[in-house]
Amino acid sequence: NAGVTQTPKFRILKIGQSMTLQCTQDMNHNYMYWYRQDPGMGLKLIYYSVGAGITDKGEVPNGYNVSRSTTEDFPLRLELAAPSQTSVYFCASSLRTGGQYGYTFGSGTRLTVV
């Protein structure tokens, strides 16, 4: 049982490049979330999904896109990378409502935009 798997673990992008951060969970969780973590700022919600085909914006969605075609996968897309997107990105999932039961987190993707 792998839990929540994020790839890649590290990535350096040049300004204007695009990339997709992958997130897969094998726990059959309906709810999935993307957060970014910046020093001293805690975790900020980017996007979330309550099931396949359903996504919604979080607190800081600008510059990102998501899709949820299957229960297992919830990729995060950066179209035009900017230095402000340098951060650590965490994917999380929850079987039921995450607000009540908490999340299972992936190990993160450290992204640097130069």
Next chain:
Amino acid sequence: AQSVTQPDIHITVSEGASLELRCNYSYGATPYLFWYVQSPGQGLQLLLKYFSGDTLVQGIKGFEAEFKRSQSSFNLRKPSVHWSDAAEYFCAVGSTGGGNKLTFGTGTQLKVEL
């Protein structure tokens, strides 16, 4: 809107000493409260959670937290700290609407002196 405040950015304690990390929340209804721990380069691991009932909650690794509604607090405690407890600790409050997501505090970095 819900929010979480962790007033201490850094805390240093000696190994074997007791620990208390502070957390104050703002939420309109009965809150769902969580403490997570993050070791360097790792994802977040759930320590404990409060839904209702007994206001003193036991978690993993010898941690406990007490919910005090009158003070809007959910402080994390440990009677005797081990060097391996050095990490960053996050308090979070969960909502049951609008995506059922967690809102995190900015974290407290714990250093343990030997």
